[in-house]
Amino acid sequence: MSTQHTATTASEVVQKATLAKHAAPPLALATTEQKNSALHAMADALIKETASIIAANAEDLRQGKENGTSSSLLDRIALNEQRIAGIAQGLREVALLPDPIGDQLAEFTRPNGLHIRKVRVPIGVIGIIYEARPNVTVDAAALCLKTGNAVVLRGGSAALHSNKRIVEVLHEALRDTELPADALQLVIDPSRASVDEMLKLNGLLDVLIPRGGHSLIQNVVRNATVPVIETGAGICHTYIDETAQYEMALNIALNAKVQRPSVCNSMETLLVHEAFAERHLAQLAEAFGASGVELRGSASARLLVPSMKEAADEDWDTEYNDYILNIRVVSSLDEAMAHIGAHGTKHSECIVTENQENAARFLETIDAAAVYHNASTRFTDGFEFGFGAEIGISTQKLHARGPMGLPELTSSKYLISGSGQIRG
Amino acid sequence: MSTQHTATTASEVVQKATLAKHAAPPLALATTEQKNSALHAMADALIKETASIIAANAEDLRQGKENGTSSSLLDRIALNEQRIAGIAQGLREVALLPDPIGDQLAEFTRPNGLHIRKVRVPIGVIGIIYEARPNVTVDAAALCLKTGNAVVLRGGSAALHSNKRIVEVLHEALRDTELPADALQLVIDPSRASVDEMLKLNGLLDVLIPRGGHSLIQNVVRNATVPVIETGAGICHTYIDETAQYEMALNIALNAKVQRPSVCNSMETLLVHEAFAERHLAQLAEAFGASGVELRGSASARLLVPSMKEAADEDWDTEYNDYILNIRVVSSLDEAMAHIGAHGTKHSECIVTENQENAARFLETIDAAAVYHNASTRFTDGFEFGFGAEIGISTQKLHARGPMGLPELTSSKYLISGSGQIRG
Numbered sequence: 001m002s003t004q005h006t007a008t009t010a011s012e013v014v015q016k017a018t019l020a021k022h023a024a025p026p027l028a029l030a031t032t033e034q035k036n037s038a039l040h041a042m043a044d045a046l047i048k049e050t051a052s053i054i055a056a057n058a059e060d061l062r063q064g065k066e067n068g069t070s071s072s073l074l075d076r077i078a079l080n081e082q083r084i085a086g087i088a089q090g091l092r093e094v095a096l097l098p099d100p101i102g103d104q105l106a107e108f109t110r111p112n113g114l115h116i117r118k119v120r121v122p123i124g125v126i127g128i129i130y131e132a133r134p135n136v137t138v139d140a141a142a143l144c145l146k147t148g149n150a151v152v153l154r155g156g157s158a159a160l161h162s163n164k165r166i167v168e169v170l171h172e173a174l175r176d177t178e179l180p181a182d183a184l185q186l187v188i189d190p191s192r193a194s195v196d197e198m199l200k201l202n203g204l205l206d207v208l209i210p211r212g213g214h215s216l217i218q219n220v221v222r223n224a225t226v227p228v229i230e231t232g233a234g235i236c237h238t239y240i241d242e243t244a245q246y247e248m249a250l251n252i253a254l255n256a257k258v259q260r261p262s263v264c265n266s267m268e269t270l271l272v273h274e275a276f277a278e279r280h281l282a283q284l285a286e287a288f289g290a291s292g293v294e295l296r297g298s299a300s301a302r303l304l305v306p307s308m309k310e311a312a313d314e315d316w317d318t319e320y321n322d323y324i325l326n327i328r329v330v331s332s333l334d335e336a337m338a339h340i341g342a343h344g345t346k347h348s349e350c351i352v353t354e355n356q357e358n359a360a361r362f363l364e365t366i367d368a369a370a371v372y373h374n375a376s377t378r379f380t381d382g383f384e385f386g387f388g389a390e391i392g393i394s395t396q397k398l399h400a401r402g403p404m405g406l407p408e409l410t411s412s413k414y415l416i417s418g419s420g421q422i423r424g
Numbered sequence: 425m426s427t428q429h430t431a432t433t434a435s436e437v438v439q440k441a442t443l444a445k446h447a448a449p450p451l452a453l454a455t456t457e458q459k460n461s462a463l464h465a466m467a468d469a470l471i472k473e474t475a476s477i478i479a480a481n482a483e484d485l486r487q488g489k490e491n492g493t494s495s496s497l498l499d500r501i502a503l504n505e506q507r508i509a510g511i512a513q514g515l516r517e518v519a520l521l522p523d524p525i526g527d528q529l530a531e532f533t534r535p536n537g538l539h540i541r542k543v544r545v546p547i548g549v550i551g552i553i554y555e556a557r558p559n560v561t562v563d564a565a566a567l568c569l570k571t572g573n574a575v576v577l578r579g580g581s582a583a584l585h586s587n588k589r590i591v592e593v594l595h596e597a598l599r600d601t602e603l604p605a606d607a608l609q610l611v612i613d614p615s616r617a618s619v620d621e622m623l624k625l626n627g628l629l630d631v632l633i634p635r636g637g638h639s640l641i642q643n644v645v646r647n648a649t650v651p652v653i654e655t656g657a658g659i660c661h662t663y664i665d666e667t668a669q670y671e672m673a674l675n676i677a678l679n680a681k682v683q684r685p686s687v688c689n690s691m692e693t694l695l696v697h698e699a700f701a702e703r704h705l706a707q708l709a710e711a712f713g714a715s716g717v718e719l720r721g722s723a724s725a726r727l728l729v730p731s732m733k734e735a736a737d738e739d740w741d742t743e744y745n746d747y748i749l750n751i752r753v754v755s756s757l758d759e760a761m762a763h764i765g766a767h768g769t770k771h772s773e774c775i776v777t778e779n780q781e782n783a784a785r786f787l788e789t790i791d792a793a794a795v796y797h798n799a800s801t802r803f804t805d806g807f808e809f810g811f812g813a814e815i816g817i818s819t820q821k822l823h824a825r826g827p828m829g830l831p832e833l834t835s836s837k838y839l840i841s842g843s844g845q846i847r848g
Contacts, residue, residue, distance in 0.1 A: 025765065025789070025791065028791070029788065029789065108810065110808070110809070110810055114799055114803060116809060121791070123821045123822070124791070124821060202645065202646070206820075206821050206822075207821070207822055221626065221649065222626070222649050223649070224649070225645065225646050225647070225648070227651065227652070227820060227822045228651070229822070245844075247844075248844040251844060251846050252844065252846060254846075255846035255847055259846070259847055341449065359841075363839045363841075364453065365449070365453065367449065367452070367545070367548070367837070368837060369837060369838060370837070370838040370840060371837060371838070371839055371840070372840045372841075372842065373839075373840070373841045373842065374841065374842045374843055374844055374845075375538055375840055375841070375842025375843075375844070375845040375846075376845065376846045376847055378846070378847040379538060379840065379845065379847060380838075384534070384847070385534070385540060385838075386532065386534055396630075396651060397547045397548060397630050397631070397835035398547070398630075398631055398651045398653070398822065398823040398835070399822040399823040401835050401836050401837060401838075402836075402837070402838050411821035411822070411825050412825050412826075413791070413792060413793060413794070413795060413825060413826070414793060414794040414795070414804075414809075414825075414826050415787045415795055415797075416794060416795070416796045416797070416799055416803065417783075417787075417796075417797045417798065417799070418796065418797065418798045418799025419798055419799075420669075420671075420672040420675060420676065420798055420799070421798075421799040421800065421803065422675050422676060422678075422679035422683070422799075422800045422802070423679055423683055423800055423802040423803060423808070
């Protein structure tokens with residue numbers, strides 16, 4: 001009674017989180033077949049409702065243009081038949097993934113005869129705070145549903161009409177399944193207050209996952225009292241050691257910078273051993289220049305390539321997500337590792353070397369979610385790791401670190417079977 | 425430079441956390457042998473300095489008496505030769521446990537040839553905020569050191585002299601080892617401000633683990649922006665089903681309540697199926713009464729045992745940690761599970777039944793860290809589970825759930841070895 005009363009007089013956020021919380025226990029008991037069948041029903045519904053979703057999306061785009069939204073953001077928001085088909089296909093791919101719920105993580109029998117099992121269970125209710133792209137709405141809903149978690153989505157206002165229509169369509173689809181449709185909630189309130197409220201919703205939300213830019217994530221990390229899985233920020237380095245092969249080093253460094261500069265696993269700073277730099281820095285700089293990358297060098301780098309702009313102190317701590325690269329020449333592996341320790345964000349770090357001892361020391365010493373030897377940092381990704389899904393890349397050390405797939409959206413519980421054991 | 429400057433002008437908390445942060449990387453690389461040898465050196469030092477530790481403890485006890493501290497609290501603070509020997513023995517037992525650091529959690533090769541390993545690594549710097557008992561100081565230091573984590577301890581002011589002397593002794597011992605002594609820090613400032621400061625120390629502390637009573641834990645959970653592992657609060661239920669054997673049910677329920685009422689895994693509410701209650705509730709009530717337990721009953725329970733006091737609404741949500749027990753008679757397993765869903769704290773819950781189907785449904789449905797069939801909830805404990813250690817019992821769903829042993833004090837990282845792979 002009291003909960004219902006609260007729900008009808010409370011804010012939208014509390015109302016919807018309460019509905020999600022009540023839907024979480026029955027969803028947690030859903031079978032894999034029920035969940036997969038719901039995912040296919042959701043995909044079917046998105047395809048069937050393509051026209052109405054595109055119409056809602058057009059309203060977002062119209063308002064965005066009126067408000068002077070950048071064309072790159074509008075492009076990320078824009079939906080068309082092909083993109084919606086891709087999103088629906090994503091739902092079917094999640095249905096194909098193994099269901100982690102119920103997996104047995106440990107089993108043992110104690111000397112007193114207690115039989116103890118540790119099994120995977122859903123987390124409960126997951127809050128996701130994200131920015132513009134409406135595909136995140138479907139993606140997050142699918143990954144949470146597959147792992148038996150209720151979800152409260154709070155997307156960016158720039159895609160509000162699209163998100164509303166998408167969630168209506170998904171709700172309609174869920175109502176024809178055996179799963180509780182209330183397990184999927186979208187917060188409509190576009191104000192900052194609705195985010196602030198979610199951050200403090202202990203007891204209703206079990207975890208918050210922010211997805212978006214630095215300021216969104218930092219707002220959540222700094223202000224949430226609900227447990228947070230921090231994702232995203234990446235000041236990633238590639239260190240080219242003395243013995244690196246030039247072609248390999250060039251390819252890896254270029255790939256890490258220019259293959260997709262806007263993402264968190266791209267490189268922001270290139271560290272080059274002085275012996276390698278003397279031989280190759282000019283060539284490297286030329287190759288980056290030809291790819292449209294602005295270079296900012298340390299004093300040591302500019303001795304070799306004076307045409308480089310000088311890097312300012314704050315550049316070493318900046319996530320450009322753009323065609324800009326810092327270059328520093330170092331005199332040793334230790335100097336490179338110290339630089340990474342001081343300026344890295346513990347996301348993805350790479351050494352290119354033919355010296356196996358140096359490679360081993362780098363892998364062991366560097367404190368990051370993903371540490372590479374002779375491969376591009378761009379591989380830090382749930383799909384590239386073979387997880388078949390990704391809810392984000394955790395840059396914190398608790399619960400999950402690195403690309404998060406379905407198992408990272410689960411918790412566990414101990415099941416203990418006895419025959420009357422009591423503690424002495 | 426700037427960090428050192430900060431450290432010398434900053435508060436005690438920031439200074440010590442900074443020292444711990446700088447000590448964390450070398451500690452993370454320490455070998456198992458180095459860590460075990462340090463644990464033995466710490467144990468030896470505690471034994472050797474028994475007299476000076478007892479003298480410092482006497483000062484805490486003297487001040488406690490002056491301040492009117494309760495005798496039960498003074499007893500928890502008090503150290504003598506035997507208790508110190510026990511604490512030192514605890515260090516040697518931690519040395520005997522397997523070292524989880526470096527354990528390989530996964531290994532796979534991708535179609536593109538990337539070889540990916542997931543290995544256990546330390547978390548970094550752990551902050552522990554706790555109350556009176558000085559044994560926690562040594563215990564937490566040992567578990568953190570064994571897992572390669574630096575630690576910032578902030579114990580209760582009632583044991584401040586004891587804790588200071590203990591940490592001095594441990595520091596002296598560490599200085600003769602190959603480990604960085606700065607990895608162990610004790611915050612001396614007894615003010616609330618030092619706790620408040622720790623709660624917001626993102627960037628210096630990787631995780632906070634509060635250990636203590638409800639208000640200490642809630643203060644940390646509600647106000648910390650550093651990730652928290654919530655421990656402790658336990659409103660645990662035992663449900664006696666229709667088909668339970670009387671003797672087994674009585675033994676399990678009595679054990680769950682009276683074997684040690686002050687701890688979080690003891691029972692606060694007994695739920696009894698009406699058919700069982702009609703046959704046995706009077707006997708049960710008598711047995712609890714004989715053990716000095718005050719009973720507070722639902723209306724349905726008081727129909728059968730009118731001598732019981734009536735339970736108030738808030739009693740069902742109260743963690744007594746005392747010789748008080750709520751009793752409610754229910755008409756079905758579902759009613760029992762609904763009660764647990766509404767009033768439990770997701771710690772430890774038990775069903776006593778001979779009906780295997782009901783047992784399976786209870787184990788599957790109840791959302792708690794530990795769910796028991798025919799055994800006392802008092803077994804929720806790292807030592808009883810065979811972990812050989814316990815830093816606390818997590819009642820949250822992220823990172824760790826239930827008793828936390830050494831692996832729960834670790835994180836992981838991915839190590840990726842390639843031969844020049846780049847992303848297409």
